[in-house]
Amino acid sequence: MLSRTAENLYWLARYVERAEYLARTIEATLRVTALPNTYIGKTNEWDSALLTAGVSASFYEVYDEADEHNVVDYLSFSPSNPSSIKNCIENARLNSRSVRTALTSEMWDTINSAWIDLQEVWGKGTKTREELARFLRFVQETSLRFDGSAYRTMLRNDAYWFSRLGLHLERADNTARILDVKYHVLLPEEEHVGGPLDYYQWTSILRSVSALTAYHWVYRETLKPWLIADLLILNDSLPRSLASCYGNLVRNLDQIGVAYGRQGAAQRHARGVRNRLEHSHMDDIFQHGVHEFIQEFIADNSRLGEIITKQYLI
Numbered sequence: 001m002l003s004r005t006a007e008n009l010y011w012l013a014r015y016v017e018r019a020e021y022l023a024r025t026i027e028a029t030l031r032v033t034a035l036p037n038t039y040i041g042k043t044n045e046w047d048s049a050l051l052t053a054g055v056s057a058s059f060y061e062v063y064d065e066a067d068e069h070n071v072v073d074y075l076s077f078s079p080s081n082p083s084s085i086k087n088c089i090e091n092a093r094l095n096s097r098s099v100r101t102a103l104t105s106e107m108w109d110t111i112n113s114a115w116i117d118l119q120e121v122w123g124k125g126t127k128t129r130e131e132l133a134r135f136l137r138f139v140q141e142t143s144l145r146f147d148g149s150a151y152r153t154m155l156r157n158d159a160y161w162f163s164r165l166g167l168h169l170e171r172a173d174n175t176a177r178i179l180d181v182k183y184h185v186l187l188p189e190e191e192h193v194g195g196p197l198d199y200y201q202w203t204s205i206l207r208s209v210s211a212l213t214a215y216h217w218v219y220r221e222t223l224k225p226w227l228i229a230d231l232l233i234l235n236d237s238l239p240r241s242l243a244s245c246y247g248n249l250v251r252n253l254d255q256i257g258v259a260y261g262r263q264g265a266a267q268r269h270a271r272g273v274r275n276r277l278e279h280s281h282m283d284d285i286f287q288h289g290v291h292e293f294i295q296e297f298i299a300d301n302s303r304l305g306e307i308i309t310k311q312y313l314i
Contacts, residue, residue, distance in 0.1 A: 001158045001159065001162075003312060003313050003314060004098075005098075005099050005102060005159075006158070006159075006162045006312055006313055007309075007313040008095040008096075008098045008099045009095075009099055009102060009159055009162045009163045009166070010162045010163065010165055010166040010308070010313060011091070011095050011166060012092050012095040012096055012099070012111075012163065012166065013150075013163045013164065013165075013166030013167040013170070014166040014167070014169065014170040015088040015089070015091045015092040015095065016088070016089075016092050016111070016142070016143050016146050016147070016167075017143065017166070017167050017170040017171055017174070018083060018088050018170055018174070019085045019088035019089055019092070019139050019142070019143060020139060020140050020142075020143035020144075021170070021171075021174040022053060022075050022076070022083070022084070022085050022088070022139075023085060023135075023136040023139035023140050023143075024136075024140065024208045024209065024210075025049050025052055025053060025075070025178065025208060026049065026071075026072060026075055026076065026132075026136060027133075027136050027207075027208065028178075028204045028205065028207060028208035029045050029046060029048070029049040029071075029204075030068075030129070030132075031204045031207065032045045032200070032201060032204050033045055033046075033068065044066075046066040046067060046068060046070075046071045047066045048181050049071055049075065050066055050071060050074075050075075051177075051181050052177045052178050052180075052181040053075060053083065053177075054083075054177065055074070055075070055081060055083060058080075058081065059071070059074050059081075062074065062078070062080055072126075072132060073125065076125070076126075076132075076135070077122075077125045085139055086118060086122075089111075089114055089115055089118055089139075089142070090115065090118070092111055092115075093111050093112060093114075093115040096108055096111045096112070099159075102159045103154075104149060104150075104153040104154055106149035106152075106153050107146060107149045107150055107153065107154070110142060110145045110146045110149055111142075111146060114138075114142040117138065122135055122138070147167070150163060150164075156255075157259070158256060158259055158260075161252045161253075161255050161256050161259075162256070162312070164248060164252045165249065165252050165253065165256075165308060168245040168246075168248045168249045168252070169245075169249065169301065169304065169305055169308070171240055171245050172242055172245035172246065172249075172297075172301050173298060173301050173302070174240075175209060175232055175240050175241065175242060175245070176242060176294050176297050176298050176301065177294075177298065178205060178208060178209065179205070179229065179232050179233070179290075179294060180290075180291060180294040180295070180298075199222075199223055202223045202225065202228055203223065205228070206223075206228065209232065209240045210240070211231060211232065211238055211240065214231065214237075214238055215227070215228065215231055218231060218235065218237070218238075219231070226282050226286060229282060229285065229286075229290060230282045233277070233280075233282075233285070233293075234277060234280060234282065242277055242297060243274075243277045243278070246270060246273050246274040246277055247274060249270045249274070249304070250267075250270045250271055250274050253266055253267045253270050253308075254267060256312070264311050265307045265310075265311060266304065266307045266308045266311045266312070269300075269303065269304050269307050270304055273297070273300050273301070273304065280293075
């Protein structure tokens with residue numbers, strides 16, 4: 001496979017996954033803002049949304065205030081934000097066109113129809129919360145259809161494996177960021193850990209990664225920060241956990257290595273991160289500091305993206 005084709009497949013999956021993640025982030029933030037009136041004005045939920053998306057600095061180059069209207073517009077439709085949902089879907093469609101013959105008809109139809117809807121239905125943005133809710137649902141359903149189409153219709157060859165590399169690398173980064181932001185930004189200083197606001201915010205975080213039901217199935221306890229961290233970091237059975245993402249990354253990189261007859265730095269680096277996750281315990285992570293652990297993971301994950309690019313996509 002040409003490196004350019006592999007790169008387009010890799011980034012196609014990343015853009016679709018990122019669009020879904022942004023939609024989930026906005027939806028989770030809207031839930032937090034629906035807290036009782038006594039909390040309004042005390043939380044910084046829209047700043048948190050910007051931080052978890054990694055666009056806080058670029059946002060304040062355009063806007064002076066992080067309120068609902070400005071943040072939703074920047075994360076969803078702004079042409080000046082390269083990672084906005086609109087730009088992610090447009091870039092995904094451009095990448096799809098470049099590798100049209102490597103995709104199944106179901107995958108192409110999903111991305112192309114989403115792009116058409118984006119132009120015809122959502123081109124002027126949203127004016128009400130009801131419209132915004134429909135738009136966020138549209139983005140999430142597009143991602144689910146694309147992921148399902150890829151899983152059910154693609155041959156298990158290098159095109160599929162490069163696509164899955166992009167998906168799991170992006171998903172691992174997103175899960176780590178949303179967990180990190182909860183620990184350091186969302187809870188006001190006057191609110192205590194384990195209080196009503198803390199509980200509601202953890203619920204929103206779990207909902208944003210579709211893990212609330214999974215939490216109750218696995219732990220059968222009330223929400224506790226260390227158990228939520230365990231689920232999102234170390235639990236292989238949760239598809240969005242860091243451990244699950246790296247299990248998939250290692251498997252897909254190994255399959256590429258077998259297909260091309262050799263392995264390299266990408267395989268070694270992914271195995272190293274996977275091994276650290278396998279041998280980590282929540283007590284050690286909390287003792288070391290969850291923020292520090294997550295920051296190291298994000299750096300390692302970013303490093304893997306750089307190595308994959310150097311090894312296969314240039």
